[in-house]
Amino acid sequence: MSNSKPLSARLGVYLQSQDREAIMRLARQARSFPARQDIARENAPETIIRILTEGMACRYKMMPGGRRAITGYVLPGDFCDLGVFVSGRSGACIASLTPCRVAEIPLALMTELLARPGVLRALFEMAVAEAAILREWLANMGQELSEQRVAHLICEMRKRMEAAGMAQDGELHLPLTQEELGESVGISTVHVNRVLQRLKADGLIQLHGRTVTIPDLARLETFAEFEPGYLEPHAAALPAG
Amino acid sequence: MSNSKPLSARLGVYLQSQDREAIMRLARQARSFPARQDIARENAPETIIRILTEGMACRYKMMPGGRRAITGYVLPGDFCDLGVFVSGRSGACIASLTPCRVAEIPLALMTELLARPGVLRALFEMAVAEAAILREWLANMGQELSEQRVAHLICEMRKRMEAAGMAQDGELHLPLTQEELGESVGISTVHVNRVLQRLKADGLIQLHGRTVTIPDLARLETFAEFEPGYLEPHAAALPAG
DNA sequence: CGTAAAATTGATCTGTCTCAACGTGGGTGG
DNA sequence: CCACCCACGTTGAGACAGATCAATTTTACG
Numbered sequence: 138m139s140n141s142k143p144l145s146a147r148l149g150v151y152l153q154s155q156d157r158e159a160i161m162r163l164a165r166q167a168r169s170f171p172a173r174q175d176i177a178r179e180n181a182p183e184t185i186i187r188i189l190t191e192g193m194a195c196r197y198k199m200m201p202g203g204r205r206a207i208t209g210y211v212l213p214g215d216f217c218d219l220g221v222f223v224s225g226r227s228g229a230c231i232a233s234l235t236p237c238r239v240a241e242i243p244l245a246l247m248t249e250l251l252a253r254p255g256v257l258r259a260l261f262e263m264a265v266a267e268a269a270i271l272r273e274w275l276a277n278m279g280q281e282l283s284e285q286r287v288a289h290l291i292c293e294m295r296k297r298m299e300a301a302g303m304a305q306d307g308e309l310h311l312p313l314t315q316e317e318l319g320e321s322v323g324i325s326t327v328h329v330n331r332v333l334q335r336l337k338a339d340g341l342i343q344l345h346g347r348t349v350t351i352p353d354l355a356r357l358e359t360f361a362e363f364e365p366g367y368l369e370p371h372a373a374a375l376p377a378g
Numbered sequence: 379m380s381n382s383k384p385l386s387a388r389l390g391v392y393l394q395s396q397d398r399e400a401i402m403r404l405a406r407q408a409r410s411f412p413a414r415q416d417i418a419r420e421n422a423p424e425t426i427i428r429i430l431t432e433g434m435a436c437r438y439k440m441m442p443g444g445r446r447a448i449t450g451y452v453l454p455g456d457f458c459d460l461g462v463f464v465s466g467r468s469g470a471c472i473a474s475l476t477p478c479r480v481a482e483i484p485l486a487l488m489t490e491l492l493a494r495p496g497v498l499r500a501l502f503e504m505a506v507a508e509a510a511i512l513r514e515w516l517a518n519m520g521q522e523l524s525e526q527r528v529a530h531l532i533c534e535m536r537k538r539m540e541a542a543g544m545a546q547d548g549e550l551h552l553p554l555t556q557e558e559l560g561e562s563v564g565i566s567t568v569h570v571n572r573v574l575q576r577l578k579a580d581g582l583i584q585l586h587g588r589t590v591t592i593p594d595l596a597r598l599e600t601f602a603e604f605e606p607g608y609l610e611p612h613a614a615a616l617p618a619g
Numbered sequence: 620c621g622t623a624a625a626a627t628t629g630a631t632c633t634g635t636c637t638c639a640a641c642g643t644g645g646g647t648g649g
Numbered sequence: 650c651c652a653c654c655c656a657c658g659t660t661g662a663g664a665c666a667g668a669t670c671a672a673t674t675t676t677a678c679g
Binding site for chain 1: 398421437439441445447449450460461463464469470493495498499501502503505506507508509510512513515516518519520521522533538561564607608
């Protein structure tokens, strides 16, 4: 909430400011990427770990047959791929959706920081948070109505982007192609279009270009069966044990 | 591979034996559950963390409307819910699929062990591994043919169960109801039945009760587009950095 | 044995995909 | 500054995977 820099939106949630600054000091360079360009390739050996500092990106997997599956979105302050810490390889492809800025930290330097208990703890908590989002996406995919699936994605992104200072008052710029929306919820591009029109017709969302306006958030969340608890891992934390 | 006790199958992969034994010494009790009973309820405050030591369980989420979505399987040596470390609450419902034995470790005691760098590191790696499986499930759900989805689940479970010493020679006892299979891959019970029959007819699997025999593993994995890399987070690890 | 849960089969219906065409807007170069 | 162009969005028609409803058979278990 009181983060001075948006670049540390998520890092700021999980890390003490001293640890966060220590990490950012290690950043070798801040690379820039234009929109819709690969930032990392799946399974490539990596000697750096990446933190997105500006823009928005997605994780995806190419399926044999040419289909693409988007498995998550990366917002400023997120690590692009926590798996690099474990395997030294990227576990997924990362692509920019908007022009992006990415801080690159040599894995070797980062390893020293892991001695700080707070840093490793934060990585663990971020991995758990990521798994929670993935579980929710998975449950969402099983949903019968694709209207609900799309609505659910909008609800989630609204909440995450608002927390990152990228949205407010139920208005958010979702820099997603309808094709990318479809790759996220598992429906075809053509069908995304019709689904969006129905959501508009039902007054659940408004669209101006790629800017989504949510006239009645409670109604949309009810319709989407969106329960935001999974996005707030700390909210329910107990004092001691 | 050389684990003396199956109960530490996964713990053994990520933890030094000394740390693993230190954890198991903290186990207050080993509770037993009959098949198909809830082990943990979603969002309940927890003062213990659970490790499955025998049997098989699943994580699931109840959807409004009564539908159930299975989001993962828990094998011996797995933590039932890593999220408890972060929030002090269970992040999902856990249900036994077979008779189960569960070690319960007071969260307060476990917290002390987190001072050991190897333990926290192992938790992090397990969370990353879980996320990798979830990403794969998510991509799998987007797959057009439900035959592929079911086949993919079988391939994954074969590999995981074999690593846990619960399967060998392409033969595994999958203690899943066809309904539960459907809840895992997002198709109806009736359709699961027809899909299984087609897989049998194509010679990709054989079924005797709930025992699956895979006559030609390579063929099944090709058909399922199963790439096991995501299950081996360490396999690709680099020496130092 | 008998009863409930699980598996199987058939018929029908619908959500979503595919193919194909057409509209549109914003950026680029002439 | 206009015109072109290409990616993106929109619309329609037909096909099909998978859902649903409804019986019936088989298996597991007390």
